[in-house]
Amino acid sequence: MKLIKFLxxxxxxxxxxxxxxxxxxxxxxxxxxPLMGASVELLGSEIPKGVITDFDGYFTLxxxxxxxxxxxxxxxxxxxxxxxxxxxxxxxxxxxxVALTESIGSLDEIVLTSSTNKIRSLNxxxxxxxxxxxxxxxxxxxxxxxxxxxxxx
Numbered sequence: 001m002k003l004i005k006f007l008x009x010x011x012x013x014x015x016x017x018x019x020x021x022x023x024x025x026x027x028x029x030x031x032x033x034p035l036m037g038a039s040v041e042l043l044g045s046e047i048p049k050g051v052i053t054d055f056d057g058y059f060t061l062x063x064x065x066x067x068x069x070x071x072x073x074x075x076x077x078x079x080x081x082x083x084x085x086x087x088x089x090x091x092x093x094x095x096x097x098v099a100l101t102e103s104i105g106s107l108d109e110i111v112l113t114s115s116t117n118k119i120r121s122l123n124x125x126x127x128x129x130x131x132x133x134x135x136x137x138x139x140x141x142x143x144x145x146x147x148x149x150x151x152x153x
Contacts, residue, residue: 020088022061024096026053026073034058035100038075043082045069064088079103 026038034057041050042061053059061071069088074080078100086094 018066018090019063020066020090021093022064022069022071022086022088022096023093024059024098026057026059026075027097027099028078029099029101032099035075035078038073038078038100041072041074043070043072066090073098073100075100077102 022042026035026040027033028035034053034055036053036055036057038053038057038059039050040053040059040061041048042064045065049061049064051059051061066088069086070082070084071086072080072082079102081098081100083096083098086096088094
């Protein structure tokens, strides 16, 4: 009877221990600095698993089923990288280092607008003189001679 209980416990322990660990570091390819906040996702798993890198770019994926696995690493402003054929086994952590390259993109258009009023002061506590002036106003006044300090005095 004790032998049957022992064998049942061993079978349960072996069936629950069928997982491994993938750990590593995510770096910038050019500067080799760690990327904090990069997302690491396990692909091809029934249950989606993923982690975010820490301040030094390190991550640890736990409870990964054994076998050949693939991970996808993504970070804002960088090209997404997929690492296939990572051999995960029990009893040994898989340690990898991934270097991401910056993605180069172009913007369509940038529009800058200003809504400040130069006549009214931005500082509501200024009592006497707090008028703003720009480079165009400095060039218009004869006494300023394109010098902001002279114009302010």
